[in-house]
Amino acid sequence: MKGMTIIVKKTTQLIAGMIFMYGIYIIVHGHLTPGGGFAGGVIVAGSFILVTLAYGGDFLKLVKEESGTTIIESLATIMVILIATAGFLFGTRVFFNNFLPKGVVGQLVSAGVLPLYNIFVGTEVAASIFIIFLSLIIFKEESPK
C-alpha cells in the first residue's frame, strides 16, 4: 500500500507527536482528571495508527514491530498482576492493596499505586489496539492473491 499525499504526510508530522503527548497526559493524570489508562492507551495507539496509515510503505517490514509490541503487551499485563500481588507483602494482606503512601489529594504524585496501575494498563491497551491493527494489515499482505 502506498502512502497518502504530501499534505497528509506533512500534517501527520506536525500533529502525531502532539496526539502521543496528549495520550501520555491522559494516562499520567488519570487519578486527577477524567480519563485514565483505557482512554489514554487508545489515544496513544491512535497516533501510531495515524503514522502507519499516512506513510504506508511495505507492511511486511513491520513484522519485527509486531513481535516487539506483543512482548510489551504481555509484560505490561504481568506488571499489573505483580503490583496487585505486591499488596500481599506490605500492610494489610489483601490483593489489590494500596500499599504506597497516599500523599496529598490533588497532587500529581499521590494516590499510592493507582498511577502505576494507570500507566501499565495504558501501555497494555495501546499495545493491544496497535497489535490488532498491525496484524490486520500484515496478514492481508501475506495472504496469497
Place this chain on the structure above:
Amino acid sequence: MDLAISVIVGFMILGALYAIHAKDLLSSVIACGIVGYSLVICFLLLKAPDLAIVQIVVDTITLIIMVAVVLDSSREESYSKPDTQGYITAITGLLIIVILLYFFAVSIQTLDVLGKSSLRMAEYYIEGAAQKTGSANLVTGVVFDFRGYDTMGEAVVLVTAVLGVLTILRLKGKK
C-alpha cells in the same frame, strides 16, 4: 436536559435505521458513526466525561478500520430474494422481539428514573472516597481500588482477544 437527550436518542434511531437500509455500505458505516458520536453527547449531558472520552476515541478508530474494510472489499450489499426459510426466520424474530418487549415493560416499572437515585453500595463509595483512595478522580478510585478485580479482568480479556486475533487471522505459518 431530558428533552435534549430525547432529541439525541431519536437522532440515533434515525441513524441506525439509515445504516440498515442504505444501498452503499460506505454511507452505512458513516451512519453507524452518527450513533456513536450521539452517544458521546449523551454521556456528556449525563455528566460522565470518562466514558465520553473512551467512547469518542474507540468510535473514531473503529470507524477508520471499518472504512478501510469497506473500501477494500465490496461497496454494495448482496441481496437475495427471501424464501420460505427466510419468512420463518423473520416471524420467529418478530415473536422474540414482542416477548422481550413485554418482559422489559414489566421489569422497567420497578426501576427508578435514570440518575435520580444512588444505590446503597454507591453511597459507601462516594462518601469520603478521596480520603480512602487518595485519588481526586472518583472513577479511577473505584475502578482501580474498590473494583480492582474488575479492571484486571478487563485487561486480561483484552490480552485474550489479541491472542485470538493473532491465532485465527494468521494464514501463513510462523517460522
